[in-house]
Amino acid sequence: MSGFFKSSIGRKVAMALSAFFLMIFLLQHFAINLLSVFSGDIFNEVSHFMGTNWLIQFVMQPVLIFGVVFHFIMGFILEIKNKKAKGVAYAKNNGAANSTWVSRNMIYSGLVILAFILLHFIDFWFPEINTKYIQGDWSGVHEGVEGYRYFHELQEKFVNPARVAAYIVAFVFLALHLLHGFTSAFQSMGATAGRKKTLQNIGKAYSIIIPAGFIIIALYHHFNHIH
Amino acid sequence: MNLTLKIWRQKDSNAKGQMVDYKVTDISEHMSFLEMMDVLNEQLINAGEEPVAFDHDCREGICGMCSMYINGEAHGPDRGVTTCQLHMRMFKDGDTITIEPFRAAAFPVIKDLVVDRTAFDRIQHAGGYISVNTSGNTQDANAIPISKHAADEAMDAATCIGCGACVATCKNSSAMLFVGAKVSQYALLPQGQVEAADRVRNMVAQMDLEGFGNCTNTGACEIECPKGISLDNIARMNRELMKAQF
Numbered sequence: 001m002s003g004f005f006k007s008s009i010g011r012k013v014a015m016a017l018s019a020f021f022l023m024i025f026l027l028q029h030f031a032i033n034l035l036s037v038f039s040g041d042i043f044n045e046v047s048h049f050m051g052t053n054w055l056i057q058f059v060m061q062p063v064l065i066f067g068v069v070f071h072f073i074m075g076f077i078l079e080i081k082n083k084k085a086k087g088v089a090y091a092k093n094n095g096a097a098n099s100t101w102v103s104r105n106m107i108y109s110g111l112v113i114l115a116f117i118l119l120h121f122i123d124f125w126f127p128e129i130n131t132k133y134i135q136g137d138w139s140g141v142h143e144g145v146e147g148y149r150y151f152h153e154l155q156e157k158f159v160n161p162a163r164v165a166a167y168i169v170a171f172v173f174l175a176l177h178l179l180h181g182f183t184s185a186f187q188s189m190g191a192t193a194g195r196k197k198t199l200q201n202i203g204k205a206y207s208i209i210i211p212a213g214f215i216i217i218a219l220y221h222h223f224n225h226i227h
Numbered sequence: 228m229n230l231t232l233k234i235w236r237q238k239d240s241n242a243k244g245q246m247v248d249y250k251v252t253d254i255s256e257h258m259s260f261l262e263m264m265d266v267l268n269e270q271l272i273n274a275g276e277e278p279v280a281f282d283h284d285c286r287e288g289i290c291g292m293c294s295m296y297i298n299g300e301a302h303g304p305d306r307g308v309t310t311c312q313l314h315m316r317m318f319k320d321g322d323t324i325t326i327e328p329f330r331a332a333a334f335p336v337i338k339d340l341v342v343d344r345t346a347f348d349r350i351q352h353a354g355g356y357i358s359v360n361t362s363g364n365t366q367d368a369n370a371i372p373i374s375k376h377a378a379d380e381a382m383d384a385a386t387c388i389g390c391g392a393c394v395a396t397c398k399n400s401s402a403m404l405f406v407g408a409k410v411s412q413y414a415l416l417p418q419g420q421v422e423a424a425d426r427v428r429n430m431v432a433q434m435d436l437e438g439f440g441n442c443t444n445t446g447a448c449e450i451e452c453p454k455g456i457s458l459d460n461i462a463r464m465n466r467e468l469m470k471a472q473f
Contacts, residue, residue, distance in 0.1 A: 081440060085440030085441075093299045099398075
C-alpha cells in the first residue's frame with residue numbers, strides 16, 4: 001500500500017482524500033459561522049463547545065492541521081514534478097481552447113487561499129492558542145464582555161473594511177479553486193463514471209454557495225457592527 | 228493562400244533548437260497540413276536547404292504517427308483529427324502559423340518536429356496485452372458472452388492510436404489518458420481479468436518511470452484527442468489501481 005501512495009495515481013488519491021476532508025470541514029465551519037447571523041448566544045455556545053471539547057481540540061484539530069499542511073505541500077510537490085515533466089515550454093500555447101482557467105491555475109488560487117489561511121490564523125487561531133494553551137484560560141470569557149467572548153471577537157474582526165475586502169478576495173479564489181477541485185477530487189477517486197454531470201452540478205452549487213455564504217456573513221457583521 | 232510559418236528547427240537531440248520563419252505561397256485550401264509541409268520541404272530542397280523533419284505514415288488519421296503542435300494546439304485547431312486530416316481551409320490567407328514538436332520531457336526531440344514516443348511502447352510492453360495460448364486450441368472470442376455496453380466501451384478505449392496528443396496538450400505532460408485507455412480496453416473484457424491487477428500496476432509504474440507528469444483533471448487531453456478518448460478511462464484506471472492493492 002505504501003507503494004501505491006508513491007505512484008502518480010496514489011498521490012492524486014491522497015490529494016483527493018485531503019480535499020474531501022477539507023471540504024467537509026469547510027461545510028461545518030460555514031454552518032457554525034452562519035449561526036452568528038441568527039444568534040450571538042447560540043454562536044457563543046457552539047464556539048465554546050468546539051473550543052473546549054477534548055476530542056475536537058486534541059484529535060480533530062491536529063488532524064485538520066495535518067490535512068491543510070498535507071494538501072498544500074503535496075500540491076507544491078506535484079506542481080514542481082509536473083513542471084519538470086513538461087520540460088521545454090511551448091512558444092505558443094492555446095490552453096483556453098481545451099480547458100478552463102481555473103483548472104490550469106489551481107496552484108495560484110491555492111496560493112491566495114494559503115495567504116488567507118495565514119491571515120485567518122493570525123486573526124483567530126493564534127490568539128485562541130495563546131489564550132488557551134499559553135495563558136491557560138479555558139473559561140471563554142473576557143473582561144468587559146457579557147457572556148462568552150467569541151461573538152464579540154468575531155464582530156471586532158470585521159470592523160476593518162480592509163480585512164473584509166481581503167476575506168472577500170480570498171473567498172472568490174476559494175470558489176474558483178473549488179469549481180475545479182470538487183469534481184477533480186471525485187475524478188481522482190475514480191468515482192465520476194456515469195455521474196459526471198451530477199457531480200459537476202453539485203460541485204458548482206457547493207463552490208458558489210459556501211464561499212458566497214462566508215462573504216455574506218463577513219459583510220453582515222461589518223455593516224451591523226458599524227451601525 | 229500565402230502563409231508565414233514559424234517552425235521549430237533542431238538539428239538533433241543534443242542541439243539547441245530555435246524557431247525559424249518561412250514563407251509558403253499558393254497553398255490550396257483543400258490541401259492537408261502535411262501536404263502543405265511537403266510543399267515547404269520541396270521549396271527548401273530546391274533552395275539547397277535542409278527540409279523540415281516531421282513524422283507521418285498512413286495520412287488517413289489512423290496510425291498516430293503525425294504529431295505537431297500547431298498554433299498552440301496538438302494536431303492544430305480542428306477537433307477529432309490528426310495533423311494529416313487537418314485541412315488548410317482551417318486557416319486564412321496571410322496567417323502566421325506556429326509549428327512546434329510535441330513537448331514533454333518523456334518525448335525528447337529527435338530532430339525538428341520529430342519526437343521520440345517510444346515511452347508509449349515501453350508502457351504497452353509493461354502490461355498492455357493479454358496472454359493467450361495460440362498453439363491451435365485458442366477459444367473463439369465470440370464464444371465468451373460480453374454485454375453490448377462493455378464491448379462498446381472497450382472498443383471506444385481501444386480506438387486510442389497512441390499519437391501522444393494527450394501528453395502534448397496536458398500542461399503536466401501526463402500520459403494518463405493513453406494509459407487509462409490501454410488499461411480500460413482490457414479491464415472491461417473477461418479476457419483481461421486474469422492479468423488485470425498486474426497490468427495496471429506495471430503500466431502505471433512504467434508510466435511513472437518514463438517521467439510523465441501527474442494528471443490534474445483539466446480535461447484538455449479529452450478535448451484534443453483525435454479519437455475522443457473519454458476521461459472516464461482515467462477514472463477507471465484509478466479504480467483498477469486501487470482495486471489492485473487488495
